[in-house]
Amino acid sequence: MDNRTYSIKPSKQVVHLDEISRLNQIHSPLLRLPAELRNSIFAYALGASKIERCTGYSCQVCRKLKILSGSPKYVTCHFEGGLGILSTCRQVYAESKLLPFKLNTVSSRVLPLSEPSYDKFAAWQRNAITSVQIHAKMSIKSAAPNLGVDFLLQETGRLKGLERVTFVWYIRKKAINSKADWPMLRQSMLENCRDQMARLNVEIHVVTIFHSI
Numbered sequence: 001m002d003n004r005t006y007s008i009k010p011s012k013q014v015v016h017l018d019e020i021s022r023l024n025q026i027h028s029p030l031l032r033l034p035a036e037l038r039n040s041i042f043a044y045a046l047g048a049s050k051i052e053r054c055t056g057y058s059c060q061v062c063r064k065l066k067i068l069s070g071s072p073k074y075v076t077c078h079f080e081g082g083l084g085i086l087s088t089c090r091q092v093y094a095e096s097k098l099l100p101f102k103l104n105t106v107s108s109r110v111l112p113l114s115e116p117s118y119d120k121f122a123a124w125q126r127n128a129i130t131s132v133q134i135h136a137k138m139s140i141k142s143a144a145p146n147l148g149v150d151f152l153l154q155e156t157g158r159l160k161g162l163e164r165v166t167f168v169w170y171i172r173k174k175a176i177n178s179k180a181d182w183p184m185l186r187q188s189m190l191e192n193c194r195d196q197m198a199r200l201n202v203e204i205h206v207v208t209i210f211h212s213i
Helices: 012-027 035-046 060-064 090-096 099-103 123-128 149-156 182-196
Strands: 050-053 077-079 105-108 131-137 164-172 203-211
Touching: 012 090, 035 090, 035 099, 099 123, 164 182, 182 203
Parallel strands: 050 105, 105 131, 131 164, 164 203
Antiparallel strands: 050 077
């Protein structure tokens, strides 16, 4: 039997960080504010934006930023707003780390049908997501694109906090019937989406975008 004793004293670095955290709570004008005011500030800084899920080599955001495969490696997602506030200190991170996922829309830009796999997100991030945007290309022959419902239900069903799903249909201009009743067609698409995704019990929206390709 090993009778040696081991020190469980925290390292000097941990003690130093704990001391910084304690001093921040005392001296930081932000951390001295009431929690409700801090939350409002965090929401203002981290909300009203969009999270673009990185899709690897085909990611349009990476290409726009001239990020090449492996140099550097692809990231989990691209956030339109700034996340710098999360790295301010440990208390700010603990209080606000869920807000980017709660207050913004997670979007994938993959055609013809986006693959909204959320595996790149940690479980606590997935569970905080409230709004997703799913992109799909409308078939020329059908006014109701194949959603791949089983797959979408499986994927979006993993998001425990999901409240809203927005479908973005891309429609070729050449496929447009000039006599089509687009308001009625759009309503039909919306009802179709709601019927197919009813098991999710979330708010459903449809956006149509016309393109020339």
